[in-house]
Structures are given as C-alpha cells and as structure tokens.
Amino acid sequence: MAESIQQLVLDTLDANGSIPDTRTLVLPGESAPASSHDAQITILGALNSLSSRNVVTYETNETISHGLTPEGLQLAEQGSHEARVWSVLPLKGNGDAVTPVELKKLVGDETAKVGQGRAFKNGWIGKEGAGLVKLAAEINDATQIDLKEIQETGSLKAESALPDLRKRKLIAQKKGQWFVVNKGPDFSTSTAKPETDLTVDMLNSGSWKTSTYKKYNFEADGIPTNGGALHPLLKVREEIRNIFLEMGFAEMPTQSFVESGFWCFDALFVPQQHPARDLQDTFYLSDPSHSLAPEPSYYKRVSTVHEHGGFGSAGYRAPWQPEESSKLLLRTHTTASSAQMLYRLAAKCRGESVEDGAEDYVHGGAATNATNEELNKEDDGFHPAKLFSIDRVFRNETMDATHLAEFHQVEGVVADRNLTLADLIGFMRVFFSKMGIEQVRFKPAYNPYTEPSLEIFAFHPLLDKWVEVGNSGMFRPEMLEPMGFPKDVRVHGWGLSLERPTMIRYGINNIRTLVGHKVSLEGIENSAAVMF
Numbered sequence: 337m338a339e340s341i342q343q344l345v346l347d348t349l350d351a352n353g354s355i356p357d358t359r360t361l362v363l364p365g366e367s368a369p370a371s372s373h374d375a376q377i378t379i380l381g382a383l384n385s386l387s388s389r390n391v392v393t394y395e396t397n398e399t400i401s402h403g404l405t406p407e408g409l410q411l412a413e414q415g416s417h418e419a420r421v422w423s424v425l426p427l428k429g430n431g432d433a434v435t436p437v438e439l440k441k442l443v444g445d446e447t448a449k450v451g452q453g454r455a456f457k458n459g460w461i462g463k464e465g466a467g468l469v470k471l472a473a474e475i476n477d478a479t480q481i482d483l484k485e486i487q488e489t490g491s492l493k494a495e496s497a498l499p500d501l502r503k504r505k506l507i508a509q510k511k512g513q514w515f516v517v518n519k520g521p522d523f524s525t526s527t528a529k530p531e532t533d534l535t536v537d538m539l540n541s542g543s544w545k546t547s548t549y550k551k552y553n554f555e556a557d558g559i560p561t562n563g564g565a566l567h568p569l570l571k572v573r574e575e576i577r578n579i580f581l582e583m584g585f586a587e588m589p590t591q592s593f594v595e596s597g598f599w600c601f602d603a604l605f606v607p608q609q610h611p612a613r614d615l616q617d618t619f620y621l622s623d624p625s626h627s628l629a630p631e632p633s634y635y636k637r638v639s640t641v642h643e644h645g646g647f648g649s650a651g652y653r654a655p656w657q658p659e660e661s662s663k664l665l666l667r668t669h670t671t672a673s674s675a676q677m678l679y680r681l682a683a684k685c686r687g688e689s690v691e692d693g694a695e696d697y698v699h700g701g702a703a704t705n706a707t708n709e710e711l712n713k714e715d716d717g718f719h720p721a722k723l724f725s726i727d728r729v730f731r732n733e734t735m736d737a738t739h740l741a742e743f744h745q746v747e748g749v750v751a752d753r754n755l756t757l758a759d760l761i762g763f764m765r766v767f768f769s770k771m772g773i774e775q776v777r778f779k780p781a782y783n784p785y786t787e788p789s790l791e792i793f794a795f796h797p798l799l800d801k802w803v804e805v806g807n808s809g810m811f812r813p814e815m816l817e818p819m820g821f822p823k824d825v826r827v828h829g830w831g832l833s834l835e836r837p838t839m840i841r842y843g844i845n846n847i848r849t850l851v852g853h854k855v856s857l858e859g860i861e862n863s864a865a866v867m868f
C-alpha cells in the first residue's frame with residue numbers, strides 16, 4: 337500500500353508536473369478523492385519517505401473542518417429536538433392539545449425538555465389550555481439541514497450557525513492537513529530504494545549500472561568517538577610521583593635503559609659471580625657489547641673492595657674480571673641509576689667540582705638528622721638528598737600472568753648523616769600510608785648492596801592476606817664509601833613495581849592486559865579503592 341501510494345504520487349507528478357492539493361488524489365482501491373483526515377495521514381507517510389530521498393518536495397496546509405458528535409449524528413438523522421416536539425403535536429384547532437406529561441412519553445424526557453423551549457421560540461408551537469399544539473402547519477428544520485451539510489462536506493456555508501451548533505455540542509472541530517507536492521531535485525518515477533553500498537553481487541550481476549545510489553550526506557554528524565585516555569600505568573605513576581613530590585623528593589633524570597655491568601652490579605657491590613648476573617636473568621647486548629671504562633680512580637676503588645676488601649670489609653676475595661664489569665646490558669633495576677646519582681651526589685665529598693651533578697636534585701638541609709656539632713664541623717661537601725625515579729627495567733624472566741620481561745620500578749633513596757633502620761621503617765610507613773596502605777610489616781631479607789635489608793609486606797583487606805609490596809634496605813659501606821661519602825652518611829632505599837599496585841587498583845589479573853595493544857579493563861568496575 338505504502339509503495340503504491342508513492343507510485344501514485346510519482347506518476348501524478350510525472351503526468352501533471354505538480355499536485356496542487358493532495359485531497360484530489362484518488363488512492364488505490366478507492367473511488368472517491370482522498371479528502372478524509374486518515375487518507376491525508378497515509379499520503380504524508382509516502383511524501384516523507386520520498387522527500388527524504390529528494391524525489392519530491394512538499395508543503396503542508398492546515399484545514400479546520402467540522403464533524404458531528406454522536407448527538408449531532410442522531411439529530412441529523414431524526415431531526416432536531418424542536419422539530420420532533422412539533423411533529424407529535426396536533427395543529428391548533430385539529431385535536432386535543434398534548435399535556436407536558438404526555439409529550440415526555442411521546443418523545444422522551446430530553447427531547448421534550450430541550451425541544452419545547454426552542455419550538456416556542458421559533459413560534460412553531462403554542463399553549464392551548466393545559467396542553468400544547470402546533471401553530472405552524474409546516475416548518476423548516478434548519479438545525480437538521482445544517483447538520484446534514486456538515487456531515488457531508490465537513491463545513492457549513494452559513495458559517496454564522498456554527499458557534500451555536502458547537503455550543504450545543506452537536507459538532508466538533510477537526511484539524512486536518514493537505515499537501516502541495518512538487519518534483520524534487522532527484523525526481524524519478526522509480527520507487528526502488530537507492531542503494532547505499534556497492535556490493536560484489538551488484539558488480540557480478542551488472543545491476544550496478546542501472547541502480548540508483550544514495551547520495552553521501554556530508555552534513556551528517558559523525559559517530560562520536562571515545563576520547564583518548566591515560567593508560568592506567570600512567571595514572572598510577574602520576575599518583576606515586578605526587579606522593580614523592582609532596583614528601584620533598586626530587587625526580588632523578590631518566591637514564592639510559594642500557595647500562596654496564598659496572599653500574600648495574602659492581603658499583604652496588606654485587607659479586608661478579610652473583611646468579612642475578614646470569615644470562616638467564618639479565619639481557620646482555622651483543623652490539624655494542626661493552627661499555628667505555630668508568631672514571632679510573634673510582635673504578636679502582638670498586639674493584640679493590642670486591643677483590644681485597646676495604647672500608648672495614650673483607651671483600652669477596654674472588655678474582656675481579658674487567659670483562660664482566662664492562663658488559664652492556666638492559667638494566668635489571670633502577671638502582672643502577674640511583675647508584676650513578678649517588679656517585680654524582682658525592683662529587684663534592686671527593687673534592688670534585690660539580691658540573692651537571694646531583695646538586696640540582698638535592699634538597700639541601702631538608703629533614704637532616706645532623707646534630708649541632710656536625711653542622712658546625714668543617715664542610716665535607718655532603719648535602720642530604722631525597723631522590724626518586726619511576727622507570728622501566730628489564731629481566732630475562734619466563735613470562736606468565738604476573739611476570740613480563742620488562743616492567744616499571746618505583747624507587748626512592750634518602751641520603752643523610754646517621755640515618756638508622758628506624759628512619760627507613762618510619763619512611764616506609766608514611767610512604768605506603770600515602771598510597772592507601774596502612775598495615776605494613778617488615779621481614780629481614782638479603783640484597784648484596786644493602787644491610788640490613790627488609791622486605792615490605794602489606795595486609796590486603798580484600799584478599800585477606802599479607803602480600804609483598806616492596807624491597808628495601810640501607811646501602812652498604814662497600815658501596816657508599818668508594819663513591820666518596822663520609823663515613824657518617826647513610827643512604828637507604830626501597831623499590832617496588834608500578835605494575836602490581838596498578839593491577840590491584842584496576843582489578844586486572846593478567847599483567848599482559850596492561851601492555852597489549854588493546855588495554856581492556858575488565859575488572860575496572862569492581863576495582864578496589866585501595867591501591868595495593
């Protein structure tokens with residue numbers, strides 16, 4: 337039906353050039369023109385779909401018409417109340433007058449009540465004794481005639497009669513529409529929907545040659561895209577960075593991912609035979625495979641403390657191999673960078689001038705433990721420092737749900753005179769509580785470069801167990817004194833991974849989720865409020 341109406345509109349336009357009034361159309365299957373409201377609504381549907389394809393244009397005109405109410409319909413059929421009253425009475429002098437009680441019986445209560453008054457007013461009836469009689473031998477029931485006209489045409493030529501009929505609730509207003517239709521820019525008599533895509537089938541069958549195509553709408557709004565977002569690792573890194581900054585730490589400059597065995601291990605007093613230096617644990621570079629030699633006097637102090645001891649240490653008493661020291665590798669921990677920053681921090685203590693030294697990253701005097709006596713003593717070039725880094729490290733690990741060959745380490749070091757283990761523990765508590773971790777425990781551990789060393793455990797309220805969150809310790813004199821730090825300077829440090837708190841924060845079970853090309857945060861809605 338809808339399509340045949342579209343076809344009718346198109347054929348009419350084709351034949352006549354335009355359709356000045358859609359009420360003149362004779363719809364398929366009908367014999368009379370489509371003057372009714374419903375017919376125009378049906379036509380409107382066809383016009384809308386044709387105009388959306390620019391096949392036609394149309395203008396809307398409004399009409400106000402009238403229809404009969406149920407009571408109006410009844411009166412159009414049977415005559416007005418007054419006419420019906422008049423019709424049952426005898427003409428004056430031609431019989432017995434009808435009493436009001438009898439009249440009600442003859443025409444019904446309602447008609448008797450309404451009709452009497454009007455028939456009197458029109459001069460059609462009169463009183464005779466206690467009853468009623470016709471005065472006029474013939475009447476013209478204008479109400480019935482008007483109602484019939486309205487019923488047939490929807491309007492009344494004698495418009496002045498309309499308000500009264502409306503007041504009597506015999507007619508009601510009906511709003512309607514009709515349309516003027518013209519050919520659109522893409523007029524054609526075909527009702528086939530234009531193609532939106534050129535398909536393989538159309539090419540094979542050759543139908544593409546005769547098909548019509550939907551035009552591109554360059555005005556259309558595009559589909560809104562989801563805006564860019566920070567990677568979860570970046571968000572958590574920013575949070576941790578802010579914790580360090582508000583605790584007065586300075587960020588160490590990002591150093592090269594490639595380090596020498598010297599800075600990654602030797603400078604930290606990691607023995608040259610240590611298993612961490614194995615090929616299975618560390619990625620070594622093949623080209624170039626070896627680094628330039630470090631500053632000779634420091635290199636000498638480091639190799640000596642390893643081989644023969646010194647600074648109160650017996651050393652490892654094992655042969656020192658320059659080859660091992662100069663190997664290039666991907667750093668296995670950011671402590672390799674901390675070592676270089678500490679070496680620079682000690683430059684003044686070694687009597688060297690500081691060019692690009694760690695002084696820039698040193699918050700002199702902050703949180704110092706120095707006594708008056710120490711402050712008064714001669715300047716030995718040392719300044720306290722609080723440094724941090726959050727950066728990438730690499731380990732030759734078997735990858736699984738919680739291990740990757742590369743990850744990020746969060747690392748902090750604090751250098752000051754006479755720091756104690758209590759300072760380290762106190763620092764840890766404050767740092768982790770700022771990360772939302774209130775319950776922490778420490779367990780003695782072993783690192784070649786720290787003594788004592790502590791593993792940090794935190795109670796995870798959701799997992800209901802203690803989980804390891806970091807590693808820490810006080811750097812050994814065998815590491816600090818060859819750098820040139822005075823004997824009373826202590827440096828403590830700690831490290832944790834960035835991935836672990838991020839995974840717990842975002843409810844991610846598989847670390848690969850964090851680094852794939854598609855980061856899906858499957859558990860994000862259920863993520864814990866606490867970070868670890």
Ligand SMILES: N[C@@H](Cc1ccccc1)C(=O)O
Pocket residue numbers: 668669670671747783786807808809828829830831832
């Ligand atoms: N480098 C240690 C962390 C650490 C840093 C500083 C001091 C002690 C420990 C690690 O990789 O786990």
